[in-house]
Amino acid sequence: xxxxxxEAGASVVVAFExxxxxxTSPAAREALLEAVGMGKPVVVDLAAVSYIDSxxxxxxxxxLQTAKKGGQDLTLAAVSDGAMRVLKLARLDAVFTxxxxxxxxx
Amino acid sequence: xxxxxxxxxxETSAPRNVIEVRDLVTHYGDRMILKGISMDVHADExxxxxxxxxxxxxxxxxxxxxxxxxxxxxxxxxxQDIDELNNVELVDLRQKLGVAFQGGALFSSMTxxxxxxxxxxxxxxLDRKTMEIMxxxxxxxxxxGGFENLMPSELSGGMIKRAAFARAIVMDPxxxxxxxxxxxxxxxxxxxxxxxxxxxRDALGMTVVVVTHxxxxxxxxxxxxxxxxxxxxxxxxxxxxxxASDNQRIQNLLNRVAEDDTMDAETYLNxxxxxxxxxxxx
Ligand SMILES: Nc1ncnc2c1ncn2[C@@H]1O[C@H](COP(=O)(O)OP(=O)(O)OP(=O)(O)O)[C@@H](O)[C@H]1O
Ligand SMILES: [Mg+2]
Numbered sequence: 467x468x469x470x471x472x473e474a475g476a477s478v479v480v481a482f483e484x485x486x487x488x489x490t491s492p493a494a495r496e497a498l499l500e501a502v503g504m505g506k507p508v509v510v511d512l513a514a515v516s517y518i519d520s521x522x523x524x525x526x527x528x529x530l531q532t533a534k535k536g537g538q539d540l541t542l543a544a545v546s547d548g549a550m551r552v553l554k555l556a557r558l559d560a561v562f563t564x565x566x567x568x569x570x571x572x
Numbered sequence: 573x574x575x576x577x578x579x580x581x582x583e584t585s586a587p588r589n590v591i592e593v594r595d596l597v598t599h600y601g602d603r604m605i606l607k608g609i610s611m612d613v614h615a616d617e618x619x620x621x622x623x624x625x626x627x628x629x630x631x632x633x634x635x636x637x638x639x640x641x642x643x644x645x646x647x648x649x650x651x652q653d654i655d656e657l658n659n660v661e662l663v664d665l666r667q668k669l670g671v672a673f674q675g676g677a678l679f680s681s682m683t684x685x686x687x688x689x690x691x692x693x694x695x696x697x698l699d700r701k702t703m704e705i706m707x708x709x710x711x712x713x714x715x716x717g718g719f720e721n722l723m724p725s726e727l728s729g730g731m732i733k734r735a736a737f738a739r740a741i742v743m744d745p746x747x748x749x750x751x752x753x754x755x756x757x758x759x760x761x762x763x764x765x766x767x768x769x770x771x772x773r774d775a776l777g778m779t780v781v782v783v784t785h786x787x788x789x790x791x792x793x794x795x796x797x798x799x800x801x802x803x804x805x806x807x808x809x810x811x812x813x814x815x816a817s818d819n820q821r822i823q824n825l826l827n828r829v830a831e832d833d834t835m836d837a838e839t840y841l842n843x844x845x846x847x848x849x850x851x852x853x854x
Contacts, residue, residue: 488696488743495702508632519744521698524705556709557774 486522513544623800670745685720730761
Protein backbone atom coordinates (compact mmCIF):
# COMPACT_ATOMS: atom_id res chain seq x y z
CA UNK A 467 0.00 0.00 0.00
CA UNK A 468 1.10 3.53 -0.79
CA UNK A 469 -0.50 6.81 0.07
CA UNK A 470 -0.25 10.41 -1.00
CA UNK A 471 -1.43 13.55 0.79
CA UNK A 472 -2.26 16.68 -1.19
CA GLU A 473 -4.24 19.82 -0.65
CA ALA A 474 -7.19 20.52 -2.89
CA GLY A 475 -9.06 23.74 -2.29
CA ALA A 476 -9.74 23.99 1.42
CA SER A 477 -9.43 20.21 1.90
CA VAL A 478 -6.70 17.67 2.49
CA VAL A 479 -6.95 14.66 0.23
CA VAL A 480 -5.44 11.37 1.37
CA ALA A 481 -5.21 9.01 -1.60
CA PHE A 482 -4.44 5.36 -0.90
CA GLU A 483 -3.26 2.81 -3.43
CA UNK A 484 -3.16 -0.99 -3.12
CA UNK A 485 -4.48 -3.21 -0.33
CA UNK A 486 -5.39 -1.94 3.12
CA UNK A 487 -5.17 -5.05 5.28
CA UNK A 488 -3.82 -6.28 8.60
CA UNK A 489 -0.26 -5.57 7.48
CA THR A 490 -0.77 -2.12 6.02
CA SER A 491 -3.63 -0.63 8.02
CA PRO A 492 -1.37 0.68 10.85
CA ALA A 493 0.36 2.90 8.26
CA ALA A 494 -3.00 3.91 6.81
CA ARG A 495 -4.25 4.77 10.28
CA GLU A 496 -1.24 6.95 10.94
CA ALA A 497 -1.66 8.76 7.64
CA LEU A 498 -5.34 9.38 8.33
CA LEU A 499 -4.81 10.69 11.86
CA GLU A 500 -2.00 12.90 10.62
CA ALA A 501 -4.23 14.35 7.91
CA VAL A 502 -6.98 14.98 10.46
CA GLY A 503 -4.34 16.70 12.59
CA MET A 504 -3.88 19.31 9.86
CA GLY A 505 -7.19 20.79 10.98
CA LYS A 506 -8.88 20.92 7.55
CA PRO A 507 -11.70 18.87 6.01
CA VAL A 508 -10.30 15.49 4.98
CA VAL A 509 -11.24 13.55 1.84
CA VAL A 510 -10.13 9.92 1.72
CA ASP A 511 -9.66 8.83 -1.89
CA LEU A 512 -10.17 5.07 -2.19
CA ALA A 513 -10.24 4.88 -6.01
CA ALA A 514 -6.97 2.95 -6.24
CA VAL A 515 -7.67 0.68 -3.28
CA SER A 516 -8.23 -2.85 -4.53
CA TYR A 517 -9.03 -4.38 -1.15
CA ILE A 518 -9.81 -2.99 2.29
CA ASP A 519 -10.34 -5.32 5.23
CA SER A 520 -12.02 -4.53 8.51
CA UNK A 521 -8.82 -3.24 10.12
CA UNK A 522 -8.73 -0.64 7.33
CA UNK A 523 -12.38 0.21 7.86
CA UNK A 524 -11.74 0.48 11.61
CA UNK A 525 -8.97 3.00 10.90
CA UNK A 526 -11.41 5.04 8.82
CA UNK A 527 -13.93 4.92 11.65
CA UNK A 528 -11.38 6.13 14.19
CA UNK A 529 -10.25 8.94 11.89
CA LEU A 530 -13.86 10.00 11.29
CA GLN A 531 -14.56 10.15 15.00
CA THR A 532 -11.36 12.09 15.67
CA ALA A 533 -12.25 14.55 12.91
CA LYS A 534 -15.78 15.01 14.23
CA LYS A 535 -14.51 15.71 17.73
CA GLY A 536 -12.37 18.48 16.24
CA GLY A 537 -15.36 19.86 14.34
CA GLN A 538 -13.94 18.73 10.98
CA ASP A 539 -15.42 16.76 8.11
CA LEU A 540 -13.98 13.49 6.92
CA THR A 541 -15.57 12.04 3.80
CA LEU A 542 -14.86 9.09 1.52
CA ALA A 543 -14.53 9.24 -2.24
CA ALA A 544 -14.59 6.59 -4.97
CA VAL A 545 -15.40 3.64 -2.70
CA SER A 546 -15.10 0.33 -4.58
CA ASP A 547 -17.93 -2.22 -4.57
CA GLY A 548 -15.98 -4.57 -2.31
CA ALA A 549 -15.24 -1.85 0.21
CA MET A 550 -18.87 -0.75 0.04
CA ARG A 551 -20.02 -4.26 0.96
CA VAL A 552 -17.77 -4.23 4.02
CA LEU A 553 -19.12 -0.83 5.03
CA LYS A 554 -22.73 -1.90 4.51
CA LEU A 555 -22.36 -5.11 6.49
CA ALA A 556 -21.23 -3.10 9.49
CA ARG A 557 -23.92 -0.49 8.74
CA LEU A 558 -21.27 2.14 8.16
CA ASP A 559 -22.59 3.31 4.79
CA ALA A 560 -24.90 5.58 6.77
CA VAL A 561 -22.12 6.76 9.08
CA PHE A 562 -19.77 8.01 6.37
CA THR A 563 -20.51 10.64 3.77
CA UNK A 564 -19.54 8.97 0.51
CA UNK A 565 -18.83 10.81 -2.74
CA UNK A 566 -18.52 9.30 -6.19
CA UNK A 567 -15.22 11.03 -6.84
CA UNK A 568 -12.68 13.32 -5.21
CA UNK A 569 -13.88 16.16 -7.44
CA UNK A 570 -17.35 15.83 -5.96
CA UNK A 571 -15.92 15.84 -2.47
CA UNK A 572 -13.67 18.88 -2.42
CA UNK B 573 -1.21 -10.65 3.16
CA UNK B 574 -0.53 -8.79 0.00
CA UNK B 575 2.71 -10.65 -0.75
CA UNK B 576 1.15 -14.13 -0.67
CA UNK B 577 0.02 -15.21 -4.11
CA UNK B 578 -3.71 -15.71 -4.25
CA UNK B 579 -4.89 -19.06 -5.62
CA UNK B 580 -6.35 -17.08 -8.51
CA UNK B 581 -2.87 -16.60 -9.87
CA UNK B 582 -1.82 -20.23 -9.63
CA GLU B 583 -5.13 -21.88 -10.36
CA THR B 584 -6.32 -21.95 -13.93
CA SER B 585 -9.38 -24.19 -13.79
CA ALA B 586 -12.81 -22.66 -13.30
CA PRO B 587 -14.35 -22.56 -10.76
CA ARG B 588 -11.45 -21.47 -8.64
CA ASN B 589 -10.68 -23.88 -5.81
CA VAL B 590 -9.67 -22.60 -2.41
CA ILE B 591 -9.14 -26.15 -1.17
CA GLU B 592 -8.00 -29.19 -3.14
CA VAL B 593 -7.69 -32.55 -1.44
CA ARG B 594 -6.38 -35.64 -3.22
CA ASP B 595 -6.31 -39.17 -1.80
CA LEU B 596 -6.11 -37.96 1.79
CA VAL B 597 -5.44 -40.76 4.25
CA THR B 598 -5.22 -40.11 7.97
CA HIS B 599 -4.77 -42.20 11.07
CA TYR B 600 -5.31 -41.84 14.77
CA GLY B 601 -2.66 -44.19 16.09
CA ASP B 602 -3.03 -47.36 14.03
CA ARG B 603 -6.63 -46.67 13.09
CA MET B 604 -7.28 -45.34 9.62
CA ILE B 605 -9.91 -42.61 9.91
CA LEU B 606 -10.00 -40.93 6.49
CA LYS B 607 -9.53 -43.54 3.78
CA GLY B 608 -8.59 -41.68 0.62
CA ILE B 609 -10.60 -38.47 0.42
CA SER B 610 -10.55 -36.36 -2.75
CA MET B 611 -12.58 -33.18 -2.86
CA ASP B 612 -12.43 -29.53 -3.86
CA VAL B 613 -13.98 -26.50 -2.23
CA HIS B 614 -14.76 -23.67 -4.66
CA ALA B 615 -14.22 -20.02 -3.86
CA ASP B 616 -17.29 -18.32 -2.37
CA GLU B 617 -19.29 -21.49 -1.98
CA UNK B 618 -20.92 -22.94 1.11
CA UNK B 619 -19.83 -26.56 1.32
CA UNK B 620 -21.72 -28.66 3.83
CA UNK B 621 -20.20 -31.88 5.17
CA UNK B 622 -22.66 -34.49 6.41
CA UNK B 623 -22.46 -38.09 7.55
CA UNK B 624 -23.10 -40.32 10.52
CA UNK B 625 -21.52 -39.90 13.91
CA UNK B 626 -17.91 -41.03 13.79
CA UNK B 627 -17.78 -40.91 9.99
CA UNK B 628 -14.85 -38.49 10.16
CA UNK B 629 -16.48 -35.09 9.59
CA UNK B 630 -14.67 -33.25 12.38
CA UNK B 631 -11.44 -35.02 11.51
CA UNK B 632 -11.74 -33.92 7.88
CA UNK B 633 -12.51 -30.37 8.96
CA UNK B 634 -9.39 -30.20 11.14
CA UNK B 635 -7.31 -31.41 8.20
CA UNK B 636 -8.86 -28.82 5.91
CA UNK B 637 -7.77 -26.21 8.46
CA UNK B 638 -4.17 -27.49 8.33
CA UNK B 639 -4.28 -28.41 12.00
CA UNK B 640 -3.28 -32.08 11.71
CA UNK B 641 -0.72 -34.26 9.99
CA UNK B 642 -1.92 -36.65 7.33
CA UNK B 643 -0.51 -40.03 6.44
CA UNK B 644 -0.60 -39.64 2.66
CA UNK B 645 -2.22 -37.67 -0.09
CA UNK B 646 -1.98 -33.99 -0.89
CA UNK B 647 -3.80 -30.90 0.29
CA UNK B 648 -3.70 -27.45 -1.24
CA UNK B 649 -5.25 -24.70 0.82
CA UNK B 650 -5.53 -21.22 -0.72
CA UNK B 651 -3.18 -22.40 -3.43
CA GLN B 652 -0.49 -23.69 -1.11
CA ASP B 653 0.55 -27.31 -0.79
CA ILE B 654 0.61 -27.68 2.99
CA ASP B 655 3.35 -30.31 2.91
CA GLU B 656 5.67 -27.70 1.47
CA LEU B 657 5.06 -25.05 4.11
CA ASN B 658 7.40 -24.35 7.00
CA ASN B 659 6.01 -23.52 10.43
CA VAL B 660 5.94 -19.78 9.88
CA GLU B 661 4.10 -20.23 6.59
CA LEU B 662 1.64 -22.60 8.27
CA VAL B 663 0.87 -20.01 10.95
CA ASP B 664 0.36 -17.41 8.21
CA LEU B 665 -2.00 -19.72 6.39
CA ARG B 666 -4.02 -20.56 9.50
CA GLN B 667 -4.54 -16.83 10.12
CA LYS B 668 -6.55 -16.72 6.91
CA LEU B 669 -8.86 -19.44 8.19
CA GLY B 670 -11.64 -18.70 10.66
CA VAL B 671 -12.97 -21.34 12.99
CA ALA B 672 -16.22 -21.77 14.87
CA PHE B 673 -15.83 -25.14 16.58
CA GLN B 674 -18.19 -27.79 17.84
CA GLY B 675 -19.13 -26.35 21.22
CA GLY B 676 -18.05 -22.87 20.18
CA ALA B 677 -17.08 -21.99 23.71
CA LEU B 678 -16.02 -18.56 24.87
CA PHE B 679 -13.58 -18.05 27.71
CA SER B 680 -15.76 -17.49 30.73
CA SER B 681 -13.27 -15.24 32.53
CA MET B 682 -13.17 -12.71 29.69
CA THR B 683 -15.82 -10.31 28.45
CA UNK B 684 -17.58 -10.96 25.16
CA UNK B 685 -15.49 -8.23 23.55
CA UNK B 686 -12.20 -9.62 24.85
CA UNK B 687 -13.17 -13.04 23.54
CA UNK B 688 -13.87 -11.67 20.08
CA UNK B 689 -10.70 -9.58 20.11
CA UNK B 690 -8.47 -12.45 21.18
CA UNK B 691 -7.24 -13.55 17.72
CA UNK B 692 -6.26 -9.95 16.97
CA UNK B 693 -4.25 -9.80 20.17
CA UNK B 694 -2.56 -13.08 19.41
CA UNK B 695 -1.77 -12.57 15.76
CA UNK B 696 -1.54 -8.86 14.95
CA UNK B 697 0.22 -5.76 16.11
CA LEU B 698 -2.73 -3.49 15.45
CA ASP B 699 -3.40 -0.51 17.66
CA ARG B 700 -5.72 -1.29 20.56
CA LYS B 701 -8.22 1.26 19.27
CA THR B 702 -8.32 -0.44 15.86
CA MET B 703 -8.89 -3.81 17.53
CA GLU B 704 -11.73 -2.42 19.62
CA ILE B 705 -13.49 -0.93 16.62
CA MET B 706 -13.05 -4.15 14.61
CA UNK B 707 -14.51 -6.10 17.51
CA UNK B 708 -17.54 -3.84 17.78
CA UNK B 709 -18.07 -4.01 14.02
CA UNK B 710 -18.10 -7.81 14.07
CA UNK B 711 -20.41 -7.87 17.09
CA UNK B 712 -22.72 -5.59 15.11
CA UNK B 713 -22.64 -8.03 12.18
CA UNK B 714 -23.83 -10.87 14.42
CA UNK B 715 -26.41 -8.56 15.99
CA UNK B 716 -24.66 -8.31 19.32
CA GLY B 717 -23.84 -4.62 18.97
CA GLY B 718 -23.27 -3.11 22.42
CA PHE B 719 -22.76 -6.43 24.17
CA GLU B 720 -18.97 -6.26 24.35
CA ASN B 721 -18.75 -5.62 28.07
CA LEU B 722 -20.96 -8.49 29.16
CA MET B 723 -19.57 -11.77 30.42
CA PRO B 724 -20.41 -14.96 28.48
CA SER B 725 -22.46 -16.18 31.45
CA GLU B 726 -24.80 -13.27 30.81
CA LEU B 727 -25.62 -14.45 27.26
CA SER B 728 -28.07 -17.03 25.96
CA GLY B 729 -26.83 -20.13 24.13
CA GLY B 730 -27.66 -18.62 20.75
CA MET B 731 -25.92 -15.37 21.62
CA ILE B 732 -22.81 -17.27 22.67
CA LYS B 733 -22.76 -19.01 19.29
CA ARG B 734 -23.10 -15.69 17.52
CA ALA B 735 -20.28 -14.22 19.61
CA ALA B 736 -18.16 -17.24 18.67
CA PHE B 737 -18.94 -16.45 15.03
CA ALA B 738 -17.87 -12.85 15.57
CA ARG B 739 -14.58 -14.16 16.94
CA ALA B 740 -14.20 -16.55 13.99
CA ILE B 741 -14.54 -13.71 11.48
CA VAL B 742 -12.72 -10.95 13.36
CA MET B 743 -9.60 -11.41 11.19
CA ASP B 744 -11.63 -11.42 7.92
CA PRO B 745 -10.80 -15.04 7.09
CA UNK B 746 -10.82 -16.21 3.47
CA UNK B 747 -12.42 -19.48 4.57
CA UNK B 748 -14.71 -19.95 7.56
CA UNK B 749 -15.00 -23.42 9.08
CA UNK B 750 -17.92 -24.34 11.33
CA UNK B 751 -18.37 -27.64 13.12
CA UNK B 752 -22.02 -28.13 14.02
CA UNK B 753 -22.67 -24.45 14.66
CA UNK B 754 -26.29 -24.99 15.61
CA UNK B 755 -25.91 -28.11 17.75
CA UNK B 756 -28.05 -27.80 20.85
CA UNK B 757 -29.92 -24.70 19.71
CA UNK B 758 -33.64 -24.42 19.26
CA UNK B 759 -34.80 -24.40 15.62
CA UNK B 760 -35.49 -20.67 15.47
CA UNK B 761 -32.04 -19.74 16.75
CA UNK B 762 -30.44 -22.40 14.54
CA UNK B 763 -32.17 -20.91 11.52
CA UNK B 764 -30.84 -17.45 12.45
CA UNK B 765 -27.33 -18.92 12.42
CA UNK B 766 -28.01 -20.27 8.93
CA UNK B 767 -29.01 -16.78 7.84
CA UNK B 768 -25.82 -15.43 9.36
CA UNK B 769 -23.69 -17.92 7.43
CA UNK B 770 -25.44 -16.92 4.20
CA UNK B 771 -24.92 -13.25 5.01
CA UNK B 772 -21.20 -13.70 5.65
CA ARG B 773 -20.75 -15.50 2.38
CA ASP B 774 -22.83 -13.02 0.39
CA ALA B 775 -21.55 -9.82 1.97
CA LEU B 776 -17.95 -10.68 2.73
CA GLY B 777 -17.33 -13.16 -0.06
CA MET B 778 -16.16 -15.80 2.38
CA THR B 779 -15.96 -19.43 1.50
CA VAL B 780 -17.69 -21.45 4.21
CA VAL B 781 -17.24 -25.12 5.10
CA VAL B 782 -19.88 -26.34 7.56
CA VAL B 783 -20.30 -29.69 9.27
CA THR B 784 -23.88 -30.29 10.26
CA HIS B 785 -26.29 -33.05 11.15
CA UNK B 786 -29.27 -30.87 10.35
CA UNK B 787 -30.78 -31.72 6.96
CA UNK B 788 -32.97 -28.62 6.88
CA UNK B 789 -29.98 -26.43 7.54
CA UNK B 790 -27.85 -28.24 4.95
CA UNK B 791 -30.47 -27.82 2.24
CA UNK B 792 -31.00 -24.18 3.14
CA UNK B 793 -27.39 -23.03 3.03
CA UNK B 794 -25.40 -25.50 0.92
CA UNK B 795 -24.20 -24.85 -2.58
CA UNK B 796 -22.79 -28.35 -2.48
CA UNK B 797 -22.91 -31.18 0.03
CA UNK B 798 -20.26 -33.80 0.79
CA UNK B 799 -21.48 -36.96 2.49
CA UNK B 800 -18.91 -38.95 4.43
CA UNK B 801 -19.39 -42.58 5.31
CA UNK B 802 -16.87 -44.30 7.56
CA UNK B 803 -14.00 -42.20 6.36
CA UNK B 804 -14.89 -42.32 2.68
CA UNK B 805 -16.77 -39.98 0.42
CA UNK B 806 -20.18 -41.34 -0.45
CA UNK B 807 -21.39 -38.30 -2.37
CA UNK B 808 -20.43 -34.81 -3.47
CA UNK B 809 -22.91 -32.64 -5.30
CA UNK B 810 -25.67 -30.08 -5.09
CA UNK B 811 -28.63 -30.44 -2.73
CA UNK B 812 -30.83 -31.30 -5.73
CA UNK B 813 -28.44 -34.01 -6.85
CA UNK B 814 -28.41 -35.37 -3.31
CA UNK B 815 -32.20 -35.53 -3.20
CA ALA B 816 -32.25 -37.29 -6.54
CA SER B 817 -29.69 -39.91 -5.54
CA ASP B 818 -30.93 -43.48 -5.48
CA ASN B 819 -28.04 -44.68 -3.31
CA GLN B 820 -29.61 -46.55 -0.40
CA ARG B 821 -27.22 -45.18 2.22
CA ILE B 822 -27.94 -41.64 1.07
CA GLN B 823 -31.65 -42.27 1.14
CA ASN B 824 -31.24 -43.61 4.69
CA LEU B 825 -29.44 -40.42 5.63
CA LEU B 826 -32.15 -38.27 4.07
CA ASN B 827 -34.90 -40.27 5.70
CA ARG B 828 -33.02 -40.44 8.97
CA VAL B 829 -33.10 -44.22 9.01
CA ALA B 830 -30.83 -45.53 11.70
CA GLU B 831 -28.34 -47.88 10.15
CA ASP B 832 -27.35 -51.23 11.52
CA ASP B 833 -23.86 -51.34 12.80
CA THR B 834 -22.41 -53.21 9.87
CA MET B 835 -19.19 -54.16 11.61
CA ASP B 836 -18.72 -57.77 10.70
CA ALA B 837 -18.61 -60.50 13.31
CA GLU B 838 -14.90 -61.11 12.93
CA THR B 839 -13.98 -57.47 13.44
CA TYR B 840 -16.23 -57.39 16.49
CA LEU B 841 -14.62 -60.52 17.92
CA ASN B 842 -11.16 -59.11 17.25
CA UNK B 843 -12.10 -55.88 18.93
CA UNK B 844 -13.39 -57.63 22.04
CA UNK B 845 -10.23 -59.69 22.30
CA UNK B 846 -7.97 -56.73 21.58
CA UNK B 847 -6.72 -58.06 18.24
CA UNK B 848 -8.32 -55.23 16.27
CA UNK B 849 -6.26 -52.09 16.92
CA UNK B 850 -8.03 -49.76 19.28
CA UNK B 851 -7.18 -46.12 18.85
CA UNK B 852 -4.70 -44.46 21.07
CA UNK B 853 -3.69 -40.89 21.57
CA UNK B 854 -1.17 -39.54 19.07
N1 LIG C 1 -8.29 -37.22 18.91
C1 LIG C 1 -8.67 -38.45 18.52
N2 LIG C 1 -7.95 -39.52 18.86
C2 LIG C 1 -8.30 -40.76 18.44
N3 LIG C 1 -9.38 -41.02 17.69
C3 LIG C 1 -10.14 -39.98 17.32
C4 LIG C 1 -9.85 -38.65 17.72
N4 LIG C 1 -10.79 -37.84 17.20
C5 LIG C 1 -11.65 -38.64 16.54
N5 LIG C 1 -11.26 -39.91 16.60
C6 LIG C 1 -11.94 -41.04 15.95
O1 LIG C 1 -12.02 -40.77 14.56
C7 LIG C 1 -13.30 -41.15 14.06
C8 LIG C 1 -13.93 -39.99 13.39
O2 LIG C 1 -14.23 -39.02 14.39
P1 LIG C 1 -14.83 -37.60 14.07
O3 LIG C 1 -14.81 -36.81 15.32
O4 LIG C 1 -14.13 -37.05 12.89
O5 LIG C 1 -16.32 -37.99 13.66
P2 LIG C 1 -17.56 -37.05 13.32
O6 LIG C 1 -18.04 -37.48 12.00
O7 LIG C 1 -17.21 -35.63 13.51
O8 LIG C 1 -18.61 -37.52 14.42
P3 LIG C 1 -19.73 -36.63 15.20
O9 LIG C 1 -20.87 -36.46 14.25
O10 LIG C 1 -20.13 -37.54 16.33
O11 LIG C 1 -19.13 -35.35 15.65
C9 LIG C 1 -14.09 -41.71 15.24
O12 LIG C 1 -14.02 -43.09 15.18
C10 LIG C 1 -13.36 -41.18 16.44
O13 LIG C 1 -13.44 -42.10 17.47
MG1 LIG D 1 -17.78 -34.14 14.88
